[in-house]
Every structure is written in C-alpha cells, then in structure tokens.
Amino acid sequence: MLTLAFIGLIGGLITGVSPCVLPMLPIIFFAGTTGRPEPLGKRAEGNVLVGERKRAARDWRPLRIIAGIVVSFSLFTLTGSVILSALGLPDDFLRWVGLIVLGLVGLGLIFPALGHLIERPFYRLPKINRKDSGAFVLGLGLGTLYVPCAGPVLAAITVAGATGHIGWRTVVLTISFAIGAALPLLVFASAGSRIAQRVKAYRDRARGFRIAGGVVMLVLAVALAFNITDVIQRALPSYTSGLEQRVAENKTVQGALAPAIGNASTELSKCTPGAAVLAQCGTAPAIQGTQQWFNSTPVTLSELKGKVVLIDFWAYSCINCQRATPHLLAWDTAYRGLGLQIIGIHSPEFAFEKDAGNLAAAIRSAGIRYPVAQDNNLATWTAYRNQYWPAKYLVDANGVVRSIKFGEGSYGQTENQLRELLTQAHPGLKLPAPVDGTVKADVAGKDLTPETYLGYSRSENLKGTGSLAPRKTATVFGLNAYQPNDTYSLGGNWIVGTQNVTSTAGSQARLNYNAAKVYHVLSGHGTVTVSIAGRPDRTITVNGTPNAYQIVDNPTVERDTVTLTYSPGVSAFTFSFG
Structure with a gap:
C-alpha cells in the first residue's frame, strides 16, 4: 500500500507543476482574499494591525480550500459519473456548478454586500468559523474545474471509476494523487492569504486587492467556460512530459497499476x-x-x-x-x-x-x-x-x-x-515527402533535427569517412572533427546492416543535433558512453530487444554535438528528437 501511495503522490506532484495547472494558480492565489472583511482596529508598528499578524499566523483558509479540492477531485473523479447518472443530471453538470461557484466568489469580492449574502447560508453550519465559512465550499467547486494533465496514474484512476472497479487500491491511489497535485496549489493559496492579511490593515489597498481578485476569478471563469485557457496551454512546452514518461515506463509503476489494465x-x-x-x-x-x-x-x-x-x-x-x-x-x-x-x-x-x-x-x-x-x-x-x-x-x-x-x-x-x-x-506505392518527420518546429520556432537512420537502407545524412554498403565483415569509419549541423559520422569498426549498424572494435558515433531531447534506438548487450563537451560522461546499459534510450535531456532546445562510444555487440538503429 505504501508503494501505491508513493506512486500516486509522485504522479500528483508532477501534475501539480505541469502546464495544465496554470489556469488554477491565479484563482488559488486570490482565494485567500475571500474571507469576511475585518473591521479596522488600532494600528501599530508601521500601520499594520498587531492582531492582524496573529491572525495571519493561524489562517486556515488556504488549507480548507485545498482540502475542498482534494475531496471534490477524489470523489467526483471516481464516482462522478455514477452520481450524475443516478440523479439524471447531464455529464457536464459538475463543471458548470464549479464555474458558477467561481463566478459568484468573484462577484462577492468585487461587491462585499453580495459576498456576505453568498456566505450567509454557511454561517449556520456547526464548527465553521465565519471568517472561513466559504473556504471549503470554494475548494469543492474548484475541484470540479481541476483538469490535470493525463498520465498513467490518472489513467488507472479514471479506468477504475468508469468501469466501477473501485477497490482499496484505487482509493489509495486517488487520494495520494489528489494530495500530491494539491500541494503546489497550497503554496500559492498560502502566499495569497499572507498578502491579503497584510493589506487588510489599509482599507483602500485591501479594497483594491479584493476587486483585483474578483476580476481575475470572473475572467478565468469565462475563459474556462469557453476553453480559452487551452490556447495558452497548447502554446507552452510540455516541460513535465519527460518526468511523466519516466513514471509511465517504470516497471514498479507498471506492476502497481497492472490491475487497472x-x-x-x-x-x-x-x-x-x-x-x-x-x-x-x-x-x-x-x-x-x-x-x-x-x-x-x-x-x-x-x-x-x-x-x-x-x-x-x-x-x-x-x-x-x-x-x-x-x-x-x-x-x-x-x-x-x-x-x-x-x-x-x-x-x-x-x-x-x-x-x-x-x-x-x-x-x-x-x-x-x-x-x-x-x-x-x-x-x-x-x-x-x-x-x-x-x-x-x-x-x-x-x-x-x-x-x-x-x-x-x-x-x-x-x-x-x-x-x-x-x-x-502496396508495393511500388509512391509516397509524398514526409509532412512531419523531415523538419518540424518546436514551440520556440526552432527547427529540430530530423529523425536520423543509421542502417544502409535509409541513411541520408552520414557526413564522415567510410561507406555504408552492407557486408558481413566490419567496415572502418572515421569521425568528422567538425560535424556539420544535423548530421552524424561513425568511427572505428562497424558491421553495416539494412536497418542498423552493429559495433565491433573501437566503435563510435558523433551526432550534431538541435533539440531538447535526443533518443537513440539500440539493441543487443553492452554499454554506450555519452560524451558532451562541458558535461560529465554518462554510461547507458543496453540489454535486450530494440528500445529507445534517452541520451540527451535538456529543458530547452539547443544546438550541440554528442560523441558516443559503444562496446562490441550493440546495434544502433536511429536517433530521434524532441
């Protein structure tokens, strides 16, 4: 169970810092301003209320908001479809409820009288402080709007909820995922709450801060309703995709999630x-x-x-x-x-x-x-x-x-x-030039290196000494000291095949690339040492059938050259880029 909870927590944390969470951040930040306004008292120490500082230290609103998100997201992800079906409600009912809650909170911040009217029904609930009466309810509403990036953990949760196979494993996975995804949000909620507490001592500033928060929530409610935020998210690089991929390919994760498959x-x-x-x-x-x-x-x-x-x-x-x-x-x-x-x-x-x-x-x-x-x-x-x-x-x-x-x-x-x-x-079929694999631009507008094939049948950009003619004995190649852009060269002895080249003695490859990620498809048994100027060497162990091994993992696209040294018995197929 601990392993499952840890996997859910890690999957949630990755999601919590992904591009998909960005529309939630300004909402969460200003959520700390939704408390009932405090009357001005005596000022001390630079016009800041002494009592205000003490209240700020024990402000539980951010935690209540995040708790509401965790409960709402967990409950409705697993049982939302069942609940809606049982009540005869449309599938997007919960989402619209969340949007309405968000809009009402925004209006309440702009118009305090309306805010008091909205919060009044919650004053009668037991054990809820008036100042925090709407925090948990706001979190419940936000949980229905939270649409995290897809990944293997979320997929396992969704499959269980959709098929009705909800056991203790799924519940543990869901709650731990929700907590992991909510932790980064708690940081923003706490920051917003702290700032709100400090500006409350100044009536004009506090009013402006609340109005700003209300406007932000209204704008985002409209943007979420019409999927306008998707445009911004699509334009951003998927900077967490590499981490998600590692989680998805991890054998421990696959074993833990196997019952969902x-x-x-x-x-x-x-x-x-x-x-x-x-x-x-x-x-x-x-x-x-x-x-x-x-x-x-x-x-x-x-x-x-x-x-x-x-x-x-x-x-x-x-x-x-x-x-x-x-x-x-x-x-x-x-x-x-x-x-x-x-x-x-x-x-x-x-x-x-x-x-x-x-x-x-x-x-x-x-x-x-x-x-x-x-x-x-x-x-x-x-x-x-x-x-x-x-x-x-x-x-x-x-x-x-x-x-x-x-x-x-x-x-x-x-x-x-x-x-x-x-x-x-269709043998003999004439295909047009590739529309995607030749040259494509990343989000920054830089051209990525096209996929590179090493075997005889499809290699086009070998720029070094030596011939790729297939033969059963090893061919001697020479590395290019000044590797041209988007090309590669081989060094040492290689056995050339139709789809791959196989290392023998002193086998090397040098690749000039423009990319953030570089993957190398390899098979056989042995090691490959990755050398890039200014960085420590790294060794990859190759063991088994053809698979893609990541040899470069940078946060942004860059032009560089990598030299690879292969032990005998390793077959190299392609380089691909992202």
Whole structure:
C-alpha cells in the first residue's frame, strides 16, 4: 500500500507543476482574499494591525480550500459519473456548478454586500468559523474545474471509476494523487492569504486587492467556460512530459497499476511502447462498446483490411492530446488517399467529456475529419490495455498491431512507421515527402533535427569517412572533427546492416543535433558512453530487444554535438528528437 501511495503522490506532484495547472494558480492565489472583511482596529508598528499578524499566523483558509479540492477531485473523479447518472443530471453538470461557484466568489469580492449574502447560508453550519465559512465550499467547486494533465496514474484512476472497479487500491491511489497535485496549489493559496492579511490593515489597498481578485476569478471563469485557457496551454512546452514518461515506463509503476489494465489482449504486451522498429503484437482488438460515431457511420476493423489503420486514443480537454492533433490532421491529409485510415477513440478523463455535444464542438473546433468513436465506458480503451492520453496504435493491412506510442512526441518516427506499412501493403506505392518527420518546429520556432537512420537502407545524412554498403565483415569509419549541423559520422569498426549498424572494435558515433531531447534506438548487450563537451560522461546499459534510450535531456532546445562510444555487440538503429 505504501508503494501505491508513493506512486500516486509522485504522479500528483508532477501534475501539480505541469502546464495544465496554470489556469488554477491565479484563482488559488486570490482565494485567500475571500474571507469576511475585518473591521479596522488600532494600528501599530508601521500601520499594520498587531492582531492582524496573529491572525495571519493561524489562517486556515488556504488549507480548507485545498482540502475542498482534494475531496471534490477524489470523489467526483471516481464516482462522478455514477452520481450524475443516478440523479439524471447531464455529464457536464459538475463543471458548470464549479464555474458558477467561481463566478459568484468573484462577484462577492468585487461587491462585499453580495459576498456576505453568498456566505450567509454557511454561517449556520456547526464548527465553521465565519471568517472561513466559504473556504471549503470554494475548494469543492474548484475541484470540479481541476483538469490535470493525463498520465498513467490518472489513467488507472479514471479506468477504475468508469468501469466501477473501485477497490482499496484505487482509493489509495486517488487520494495520494489528489494530495500530491494539491500541494503546489497550497503554496500559492498560502502566499495569497499572507498578502491579503497584510493589506487588510489599509482599507483602500485591501479594497483594491479584493476587486483585483474578483476580476481575475470572473475572467478565468469565462475563459474556462469557453476553453480559452487551452490556447495558452497548447502554446507552452510540455516541460513535465519527460518526468511523466519516466513514471509511465517504470516497471514498479507498471506492476502497481497492472490491475487497472486487465488481462485483455495480452499479445499487445509484445510491443514496447515508443520503439522505433515495427513489431508483431497480435490481432488488433475490435472497436467495442461505443456510444456514438462522428464524421462517419460505425466503423469496424474487419472492413478496413487492406488499409493501414492508426487508432488514436484521446480526450478533448487533454492538453497533451490537443498538441498531438495537428500531426494527425497532417497525416490524414497526406495519406488518406494512399491507404491510411485514422480512427479517433475518444475515451474521456472526466464526466463532462462524456457529453456528445461537447465532443462534437471539440471535433469541429479542431478541424478533425476522420472518424471518431465515443468510448464513454472505456470499453475499447480497456480492450487495448491502454494507459495514456494520447496513445497511438498502428495496425497493418492484415489487422495486426505493429507499433504503440504513449504520450506526445516522436511524430517523425510514427510517420515513418506508417509510411513503411503503407509501402508494405502496396508495393511500388509512391509516397509524398514526409509532412512531419523531415523538419518540424518546436514551440520556440526552432527547427529540430530530423529523425536520423543509421542502417544502409535509409541513411541520408552520414557526413564522415567510410561507406555504408552492407557486408558481413566490419567496415572502418572515421569521425568528422567538425560535424556539420544535423548530421552524424561513425568511427572505428562497424558491421553495416539494412536497418542498423552493429559495433565491433573501437566503435563510435558523433551526432550534431538541435533539440531538447535526443533518443537513440539500440539493441543487443553492452554499454554506450555519452560524451558532451562541458558535461560529465554518462554510461547507458543496453540489454535486450530494440528500445529507445534517452541520451540527451535538456529543458530547452539547443544546438550541440554528442560523441558516443559503444562496446562490441550493440546495434544502433536511429536517433530521434524532441
């Protein structure tokens, strides 16, 4: 149980500092100003009330607000759908309740008389101090608006809530996740409360501070109601995605969350999520348990035999999914007429995402033209043993799953895989130039290095001495002392293959890249030493089938050169960038 609680807490903490939490921060900050105004008393020490300082030291409002968020988020994430269904209420009822609460609190800050009127019903509740009467209720309202970034922990919680399989493990995971996600919010709530207490000694300043807080809450209530905040969040880099990915790929985490995945389609476990090399992962499970289809009549995979199918699991309020959608739209435009069929499986994180009208509006707003199935009960999600939003499953023309990708990124890799499947399905097919994997811009407008292949069949940017002609004996290569931008060179002895190169004696590689993240697909058994000027060397242990190993992890995009030294017996496939 302690391991499960720790996993939930870590997952929550990562979420609590992610871009998805940003709209909540100004609300939480000004929430400390919502207390009942105190009458002015005698001043002391620089015009600050002596009593005010003492009250500030024991102000429990921030903790009550955060407690309300934890209770609300935990309760409604697990049982919201059941409660709404039992009461016959619409799926987005709780969200609108939260928006109304937020709007009323904002108006109460601007107009004190209205604020007293709103708080009056809570004065009669036992054991609640008048000054803090609305704090817990405000937290309850905010908990219905809190839409954290998707991750494996949240996915396990959501699946349990949607399918009704709620046991002690799920409860522990949910509460610990909610606490972890709320802790960063408590810092902002406490800061806002402290400042509010200090300015209360000055009537004019206190009035201005409260009005500012009220305006902020009203503006954000409108922005949240019309999803305007999504635009800002999409423009920000997903600076926590690397941490989320590490949590998702951790074997202890996967083992702890395994009961939420179930035993369906166990053959899918043969696919390593994010692997650059296509695999054979069993027949694709049927699309099942859907409520409604958009942009199409119901589609079955059996009728799509002969086509390459990309199944995308997403949720419309998920910022990670919103960032991925433009890539899907580009692939749909470029390859639909050449045998690609994209199918969106909308598997909601929260109750309000189950509303068909909300989903239809989101599809129109995003410009999605490919078929989308509504998977409100997560039946198809469960059949695919999915753990993430977004998640992509590539299915070949024979209906076999060949690749799985969890989360954002590696779009060039995914495009190259679907192009490979298209050419396998239709030999001689002439494809257009890649629309995503050649050059793409990150959020700062800098061009990332295109995906780089090391094997003979697809290598294009080798800039060093030596030939990539395939042979059974080792070929001698030479590193480039001044590696040109976005190229690589090999050094020492390598055995060249069609899809990879295998190290023998003194094998090295040098790569010039422009990216924040660099991944290297490797297989075999051995080590790779990563050397970047000005940084300590790092050694990676390679053990087993092809997998992506992260060799660079920077907070921002930068131009640099890395030199890699391989022990004998390691096969290198690709470099990819993010």
